[in-house]
Amino acid sequence: MMNEAIHILLVDDEDGFREAIGKRLTKRGLSVSQAPDGMTGLEMLEKTPVDVVILDVKMPGLSGIDTLREIKRRHAHIQIILLTGNAAITDGIAGIKAGAFDYLTKPVEIDHLLNKIQQAAGIIRMEQEKQKEAEYRDRLEKKMIDTDRLAALGTMSTGVAHEINNPLAIISEATGVIKQMTLLPEMDSFSRKTAMLTAIEKIENSIKRARKITLQLLGHVKKQESQIGKLNLKDLLQETLSLLQKELEDKNIKIHWELETDATTIESDTYQIRQVLINLLSNAIHAVGQKGIITLSCRHDNNGILMGVKDDGIGISPKNIGKIFDPFFTTKSFDEGTGLGLFVAHKIIQTLGGEIRVESTPGKGSCFYVRLPKFFHNNHELPK
Ligand SMILES: Nc1ncnc2c1ncn2[C@@H]1O[C@H](COP(=O)(O)OP(=O)(O)O)[C@@H](O)[C@H]1O
Ligand SMILES: [Mg+2]
Incomplete structure (x- = not known):
């Protein structure tokens, strides 16, 4: 002083x-x-x-x-x-x-x-x-993730998502029926037909959003797709990047690779890991501006592999960082976010015997770390 x-x-x-x-x-x-x-x-x-x-x-x-x-x-x-x-x-x-x-x-x-x-x-x-x-x-x-609480929420939300799918299908079908009716000749003389079509469109959009949520929660995994086997993280990352090609090009994003020798092959569930990568990469893409940089890394870590998805984007405020893995927590607009991406990613990684955590500096960027065991031991129950 x-x-x-x-x-x-x-x-x-x-x-x-x-x-x-x-x-x-x-x-x-x-x-x-x-x-x-x-x-x-x-x-x-x-x-x-x-x-x-x-x-x-x-x-x-x-x-x-x-x-x-x-x-x-x-x-x-x-x-x-x-x-x-x-x-x-x-x-x-x-x-x-x-x-x-x-x-x-x-x-x-x-x-x-x-x-x-x-x-x-x-x-x-x-x-x-x-x-x-x-x-x-x-x-x-x-900042530490309350794992037990998230697991309980996971079980509950999967159940709710499942229950909501049935009424959602009925609403969707009934809306289709009403839409068909608007095409009938006697509807031509109905003065409020445009307002009716607008209302139908609103219902359709909301159904889409609700579907997106239930699909994310349920993981839309077909049984035969979920399989434990040898996989290459670099190939999987590249495959995921090509799925997000348009967004990457729109923002002119650069991808950096930091791969340690032999640190990309593991035994795990390709389908589930791809889902995690899509969620993490979509977030990174959303967080960066034009010419943003996303750094993808894999390195050895004890008996496992530590994978990093790092961006130089907006970062996460200390106020929010403890909540980002909660279901439905989002800072994005209604159209852009459901708040389920990280929740689902966490659930999957946990099921695969790994860990996920984040480091972030507001205004500088974030890095999500995923630690996975080299070999999957089947002492966890796969998500439905
Ligand atoms: N790479 C990132 N950079 C900055 N904020 C992030 C990043 N990833 C996640 N977040 C924050 O965490 C929130 C939750 O993310 P997520 O669960 O994927 O839901 P969503 O992307 O639908 O909002 C986001 O709304 C955002 O505020
Ligand atoms: Mg997301």
Whole structure:
């Protein structure tokens, strides 16, 4: 902490002494406020931020020790240096017991005082760093995915998606019937025919969206398509990129490869992994701007492979990062997002015995890491 960043409050009833010390500290670059008694000092602390209080012990009105106690009670972070009269060591010791940083006896040597102030400021800086670290750890914990909760939500939403498919099919069919009716000759004389067609179109669009959601939740995997076998992640990535060719070209996106030797062959479920890659790559494409860069990597990691899908796009805010794997969490518009991509990706990777996590800096980009075992051990139940 530089001298000018330290805010001092000087509380002393001897005007001459207080002003002289104040002047000298100001000269050394400190920002100094002054109060002639404890009450005034406390009032000033409510209005101005202060790091260190220099407090006279012997004052009329509120005593130094009482002022000290009150300051500590209201502003625990403020450090206090007591000034005691000559041969009044007991005051100093009482002060330290009540929470003072240290005490000096009058008359005060200015360099000595300055030294003490800097030590006190050092303590404040240390406390601030400790607090920052605690906040950081707090944020990190929130970022962790609550796997059990997601698994429960997964089971439930798959059930709901399944149940919704039947009524959805009926709505869809009935809408088709109504649409056919609008073609009948007797409908030509119906004055509200256009409004009716608009309404039908709205229903059709909503059915499409609901379908998209149920398909994503159910994973639309045909039994024979889901199969465990040898697969090459690079080939699979390339295949997925070609599915997204149009979006990649529209934004002029560049693909970088970082592949460690032999780190692309694993035993897993091609169909499921392709689904994960589509979800991650679509998000990356959405996140980057024109000429964005997407970096795809595979490297060895313990007994598995660590695959990375990294983009230099908008990034994810700390406020959202703990929610992105939740079902239906989306920051995209109604047409663009369902909020199911990452939820489904997480569910699949978990079923395949792997892990998925994210690192992101707002404004800089994000990287989704998928860790997969080299060999699939069939101790997990495949999603239906
Ligand atoms: N690569 C990324 N860059 C920035 N934000 C992302 C990225 N991937 C996911 N997100 C955030 O996570 C949210 C959820 O993603 P997802 O589950 O795929 O649903 P959707 O893409 O339909 O919104 C997105 O709306 C977005 O806010
Ligand atoms: Mg998505």
